[in-house]
Amino acid sequence: MDSGWLLFATIAVPLTTALIIMAIPSTYKQQVRWVATAAGFTMFVLSVIFFVLYNYKEGGLQFDLRLPWLENVAFLGKDGITLHLAVDGISVPLVLLTGIVIFCGCLISWNIKYRNKDFFILLMLLVSGVFGVFQAADLFFLFFFYELAVLPMYLLIGVWGSSTDFGTYVRTNGYGAMKLTLYLVAGSALVFIGILATFVEAGRGTFDLPVLGQVTYSETFQKTFYPFFMLGFGVLAGLWPFHTWSPDGHVAAPTAVSMLHAGVLMKLGAYGIIRVGMSLFPEGAEFWAPALLVLGTTGALYGAISAMAQRDLKYVVGYSSVSHMGYVLMGLATLNPIGVNGAVLQMFAHGVMTALFFAMVGAIYDQARVREIWTFGGLSQRMPRFVAFFAIAGLSSLGLPGLAGFIAEFNIFAGLFKTYPVFGALGILTAAITAVYILRLLAAAFFGPLNEKWAHLKEMRLLEQVAGAILIVFIVFMGVWPAPFVDRIAQSVLALPGIG
């Protein structure tokens, strides 16, 4: 099908843009911004096109594209390794999410002055990896793009990130970068081993996921190797207790990278669990579901409680990401249609919401150069739009009806109550804690009497407003009309083996 090339384009556009930017002399900062933003816009448009064109009545993998890469050699059969791209109802919302966040990320990054050329090159590499993972239907390339998405993180955080001073000690961005990279690569090492074992066990001489999905793996094999995918991908999804890279890494990262990383990259982990773990090993998934549930719930609760204790605005958002990704894992662990549906919805909802959060934190930090919650106060008098945007993100985060977060969390909790009522209650407790820390933060930092120290602050930049507005459109859109999302997701979730 020719439309497969569109999928290829979403990967090719950022890679080509990286090459184009490489050719622009580093003194032409403005041109670099324009090129990057144009690419971001193209990706955004492409991802909207997929979302609209995806035929949910038909379901299954669409926009199929196969390019032989390595075949007929050695242990590989005829379809050995193919660049096989296709999207289904689960990946299509995530592709859309990536398109939204990268476009907003490019807008937000206009104010980067220090070596902005290199910054955008790495950002483009990162996003091509992300698109690749969501679109790959070949296990080799899924892993290829997965590692590609991790690769630029070290430099992005290390060079353009910021340190956090805790008084007694300083968490440098170099520390955050190293921690994040090592955690994620350790996770991908587990995934790698899982892939090696799966290929051998399947014995089909191909890495093609649909083909691997037809194989029936022995129960012992499933039980042994499902954890490799669950934990390996889980590290990136912020699975407790391997989540500690997430707050440190996200806080240290520059704004656009935090947005992409918390907004999209963490979803790669959860997506990997669905696409590889649950699709190939349904019995393994069932066997390990209780473990995933306990870890997910612990993560959700632990993240929320930790967020309450933070004094740094960005750390609050960082821990809230851990907490919300905990919901996703809880949803996946239910293994029933509504719960998994909710998990995928939450991936999208949390993606746009947390991107907005990080964009706003970046906006205030650029002006104030501090992120200490308790030193602010009454900012709403100076920056009303900023506060409104922040509040919308916060309200979506605590699950206010009419915003994206509510739809997703509702589905997850409904799924939980169906199978594990106790954990459903714990989920609701987490949502209550979320409400506490979000509302307390809003009250302390943004409302009340104006702290005169901040009288000089101005409204955020126009581009930040545009980026924030785009994100809010999608938060509200999904909140009031979730049907387009649910239609696409539900179809593919039901097609997963072992769901029901």
Added chain:
Amino acid sequence: MDWSLLVPEYILAGWAAMVVSLDLFWGRLRKEQLAYVAAAGALTATLVSLIWVNDSASFGNLLQVDNYTTFFRVFFGLIAFVICLASAQYVKDRLLHPGEYYALILLTVIGGTYMAAAKELLTAYISLELLSFSLYVLTSYAKFDLKSNEAGLKYMLLGAFSSAIFLYGMSLVYGVTKTTSFAGIASALSGDTSGIAFALMLGIVLMIAGLGFKVAAVPFHMWTPDAYEGAPLPITAFISAISKAAGFALFLKLFGQALLPMADDWRWIIAGLSAATMILGNLVAIQQHNIKRLLAYSSIGQAGFMLMGIAALTPHGPSDPASALLLYLVGYVITNLAAFVCVIVYYNQTGKDEIADFGGLAERAPFLALCLTIALFSLAGMPLFAGFATKFILFQTAAQQDLLWLSSIAVFMSFVSLYYYLGIIKQMYLVEPTEKARLPVPRMEYAVVAVLIVGVLLVGLYPQPLFNGVENATSALFQITQAAAAASAGL
């Protein structure tokens, strides 16, 4: 005997003699021009050797000129080409007697090539010595540098010792099989070997030890860090490329042809060696603060990965492990050379080789920093670059042959390797430079690095052409084994 089969080596040997005489008799020739002359020789020999593509001819019972040999002729020729070009500035600034230096590089190529071409044990041994002695001399080439002298001495003493062990192993195998020819050994071993098992195993173990020294496998790796640190930098790069590649060429020939029927007996030894090598090499690399020593330990770790390819060989199995090993070897050599050329360029201008000295290189020489970063990421096995594709294929092949445990160790060790490679990248990008002055990269080095990086990307993004070439080389290797097996079955 068809003497024309050896034309590429005549060219190399003649060219080596010419380079020495040019240096001696034409005093006005600028020193770096000798490098270009030598590089041209390596390139000529490489191009000439392409005549034998898809050919298979035997020179007496000593050498076999087939795709396997051609593959290594081209491979070693190109390595020498790159090394000669990368040496130009270094030799001019820091070493005496450039003529002999370049001549020895060309002679090393002959040694390496015949290690791959050998059809029998003694030829293999003599070629091995030719390669080794050239490298011993080159290692101690910085005459007035104590470290270089020490390195050369250490390398030579330990090398001679390991050669003796290798020779002893050979003699045992010869004593048992009554032949030195690889095909003869293979057919002798295809039969019942129960009565002679002990002497044979001892011979094999000793040969593993001797070859393990060449490829720097633990516990025969002790010379590596010192030789790497003491040798002149381009020679360090040369050792890391050709000593390893030629070592594996012979390893593969010996274990993939002669000893293949016994594979089930020795593969576990190699697998254990491989695990020890990758674990020790990578863990010790973390501690290093000199970039040469770091690359030395990283190359030990890489040797551990490559040994997986030998360990995965099975008597009647497919030739996959050999192909995967050669693919990995090519990816590793291109990447490692790219890394070394970057280090050489930096060292030429600053004379520093501690990792801390690379602080802020991204500010001072962005191109150099970028290329070194790409090379390091590739060594760590990150995608887009050669390291990812070649590692994936090699590990998968090993997993195919019941070595999933070894592949798992390898996966974790490449994760460890990322940590110390990131340490260098951290210096280059995250640390402020102590000096602000930009470091210009000379045009020729610029071109060499750029070409190598393109190679790294090519192997990483589309390895199919290279894989086809590698498959041709290894199928030539196994045709002979299969023929021998068929012959012995016919008896």
